[in-house]
Amino acid sequence: LSDSRTARLTPSFIEMLQARWAKGKFVCVGLDPVYEKLPDHYRSGEYSRDGAIESFCERIVDATSDEVCAFKPNSAFSERLGWRGVRALEHVCAHIRTRAPEVPIILDVKRGDIGTSTEGYAAYAFDQMGAHAATINPYLGQEACQPFLDDPKKGAVVLVRTSNPGASEFQDRPVAAFDEQDVWNPDHLPAEAFPPLYKVVAHQVATKWNGNGNCCVVAGAGATGPDELAEIRKIVGDIPILIPGVGAQGGKIEDVVPVGKDSNGAGFIINLSRSVLYASSDTDFAQAARKEVQRANDEINRVREPIAA
Amino acid sequence: LSDSRTARLTPSFIEMLQARWAKGKFVCVGLDPVYEKLPDHYRSGEYSRDGAIESFCERIVDATSDEVCAFKPNSAFSERLGWRGVRALEHVCAHIRTRAPEVPIILDVKRGDIGTSTEGYAAYAFDQMGAHAATINPYLGQEACQPFLDDPKKGAVVLVRTSNPGASEFQDRPVAAFDEQDVWNPDHLPAEAFPPLYKVVAHQVATKWNGNGNCCVVAGAGATGPDELAEIRKIVGDIPILIPGVGAQGGKIEDVVPVGKDSNGAGFIINLSRSVLYASSDTDFAQAARKEVQRANDEINRVREPIAA
Numbered sequence: 001l002s003d004s005r006t007a008r009l010t011p012s013f014i015e016m017l018q019a020r021w022a023k024g025k026f027v028c029v030g031l032d033p034v035y036e037k038l039p040d041h042y043r044s045g046e047y048s049r050d051g052a053i054e055s056f057c058e059r060i061v062d063a064t065s066d067e068v069c070a071f072k073p074n075s076a077f078s079e080r081l082g083w084r085g086v087r088a089l090e091h092v093c094a095h096i097r098t099r100a101p102e103v104p105i106i107l108d109v110k111r112g113d114i115g116t117s118t119e120g121y122a123a124y125a126f127d128q129m130g131a132h133a134a135t136i137n138p139y140l141g142q143e144a145c146q147p148f149l150d151d152p153k154k155g156a157v158v159l160v161r162t163s164n165p166g167a168s169e170f171q172d173r174p175v176a177a178f179d180e181q182d183v184w185n186p187d188h189l190p191a192e193a194f195p196p197l198y199k200v201v202a203h204q205v206a207t208k209w210n211g212n213g214n215c216c217v218v219a220g221a222g223a224t225g226p227d228e229l230a231e232i233r234k235i236v237g238d239i240p241i242l243i244p245g246v247g248a249q250g251g252k253i254e255d256v257v258p259v260g261k262d263s264n265g266a267g268f269i270i271n272l273s274r275s276v277l278y279a280s281s282d283t284d285f286a287q288a289a290r291k292e293v294q295r296a297n298d299e300i301n302r303v304r305e306p307i308a309a
Numbered sequence: 310l311s312d313s314r315t316a317r318l319t320p321s322f323i324e325m326l327q328a329r330w331a332k333g334k335f336v337c338v339g340l341d342p343v344y345e346k347l348p349d350h351y352r353s354g355e356y357s358r359d360g361a362i363e364s365f366c367e368r369i370v371d372a373t374s375d376e377v378c379a380f381k382p383n384s385a386f387s388e389r390l391g392w393r394g395v396r397a398l399e400h401v402c403a404h405i406r407t408r409a410p411e412v413p414i415i416l417d418v419k420r421g422d423i424g425t426s427t428e429g430y431a432a433y434a435f436d437q438m439g440a441h442a443a444t445i446n447p448y449l450g451q452e453a454c455q456p457f458l459d460d461p462k463k464g465a466v467v468l469v470r471t472s473n474p475g476a477s478e479f480q481d482r483p484v485a486a487f488d489e490q491d492v493w494n495p496d497h498l499p500a501e502a503f504p505p506l507y508k509v510v511a512h513q514v515a516t517k518w519n520g521n522g523n524c525c526v527v528a529g530a531g532a533t534g535p536d537e538l539a540e541i542r543k544i545v546g547d548i549p550i551l552i553p554g555v556g557a558q559g560g561k562i563e564d565v566v567p568v569g570k571d572s573n574g575a576g577f578i579i580n581l582s583r584s585v586l587y588a589s590s591d592t593d594f595a596q597a598a599r600k601e602v603q604r605a606n607d608e609i610n611r612v613r614e615p616i617a618a
Contacts, residue, residue, distance in 0.1 A: 076429030082437035083396035114473040120385030128391035139448040143475025164423040166452025174485040
C-alpha cells in the first residue's frame, strides 16, 4: 500500500471512538500516575520514579485495553518528573499504540498558546507522543487553537466546563448576548440574554470550531452535579463529550449518562482515574483495575438505554 | 548558613525583577528557538536538533544576560522535540541560573489544570526547571491555579489579554455585571455594566489572586494596539505586566511603555523574541542579539519618563 493509501485507510480519532462505543465500551482510563500512590513493589528501590510510573501505566494498559474506549495520559504527572518523566510518557504512548492500536490516546495536556507555540504543542501531542487527540484550553480563541483543529483525523478536545470547585469563577459568569454598542450579537445563544461563559464556549465549538468534524468537549460532572453537562449536550448536538469527575470527584454514572449521551445513546467518554489505578495497592493492581473498568462499564450500559439498534 | 536562613535571604521573583528595573533593564528575551531558523552552522550536521537549540539559547543568554530583566523560555519549542527537547530546556534553565543568577526565569508554559495535575505542572516549572515564575491560564479559576500562587517567592504570571488576532473571541466578550438573578455582583468592575471578560480576569487577579503579592499579568500589545494594556494597568495598579507583541507582532515601544508603566515608571516587562534571536543569521548572532536588546532597552528608557527618583 502506498503511504497516501495507508493514510486514507487510517481511521480518524472520532471513528476509533465510534468503533469502541459500538462494542459497548464507554470508560476511558485516565493515566495519572502518582509515584507515592503506586503499589509498594514499585517503590522498593528496584525502579526509578520514571521507570515505576512507566511500568505501572503499561500494566494498567495491558489489563484494561479491551474494556476501554480510550486512554487519557495526563502530561502533568510525567512532566513533574522532568525529562525522564516525559520519556516515560512517550514510552507509555508507544506501548498503547503497539498493544492496543484500536484504542485512541487522548493526551490530556490542556494546552493553549498562539502561533508557532501552539504548533509546537500540537507536534508534542501528535508527532512525539503519537496521540490521536489532545485536550486544549479555549481562552485564547479558535485562531490560536488551529494547529489542533487542522487535521480531521486528530481530535481536539476543548475544555468547556471543568469539574473543579473553583470552575465557576469565570466559566459561569453571565455573558451579555448583546455587545458594547447594545447590538444583538448572533454569536450568542439565541434563547438566552445572559448565558454563562461555558455555554458560549460550547456554542462556538459546535458552530465554528468543528468545521473538520473532529472536536469533542469536556464537561465535568463533579460536585456540582450533571446540570452543566445536560446544558452542554443540548448545545453541542452529537459532538462527543469527555466527562471527568465521575468516581473520586463525586459524579455518579446514573446521573451523568442519561443526560450526557447523544441521540444514538453513545457519544460520551466517562473518564475514570483514581478509582481504576488504585483499585488495589497490592501486586494484583492490574486485575483489580480491569474489574473496576468492567464494573463501571456494565453500570453505564445498564443506564444508557440506547436507542434501538 | 542554615537552609532556612538561606531561604529567607533568597530574593523573590518580584524582588529580582525590581532589582533589574532599578538598573534600567526592561527587556525580557523570549527563548523560542525554532531549529529551522537557527544560524546555518547549527544545522550543518554537527548538532542534534535538541543540542542545537540548547547551544543557541545558551549563547543568547551569555550575550544578553546583563542587559535583560528576565528570560522567558517557552516550553512549546522544547516539547515539540520530545523528551530530548525537554532535557535541553532543563539545561538552558540551569545555565541561566549559573551564569546569570540575578536574572529571573519566567517559564512560559501557559498551563491550566486542576488538583494534583496543577501541582505536577508547578513542580515541572519550579522544581525541575528551577524557574522563578511561570505563565498560567485563568480559565479554570483561582482555586485550580493555587499551586502556582502558594509560594510568595515564585511568580504567577496570569494570561489576561493575549495579542493574537483571535483573542477577542472570548476575552473581549461583555460580561454582565449582574448575575442570572439580576442581582448586582460586587465581583464585577464597579464602573462598568458590561466589562469585557479580560477586565474581569484582571480585576480578579488584582483583588483576589494576589494575596501573596506574587502575581503578574500578561497584556499583549499586538495588532490591536495598546488600548487593552492601558485598561489593564488601570485595573491592576502596580502589579507587574508582561507585555508580549512588541516587534515582530506589531506593537511599538513608544505606544506601549507610556500606558504600561506603573506609578514608579517601572513595573513592566517588554518581551522580545524573534527580533532578538534572529537579529543575525550568521555566526555573529549572539552579538547581534545583544545589540538589539540594548537598542530596545535604550528606546524604552527614552520614552518611559520615570517619576523622579
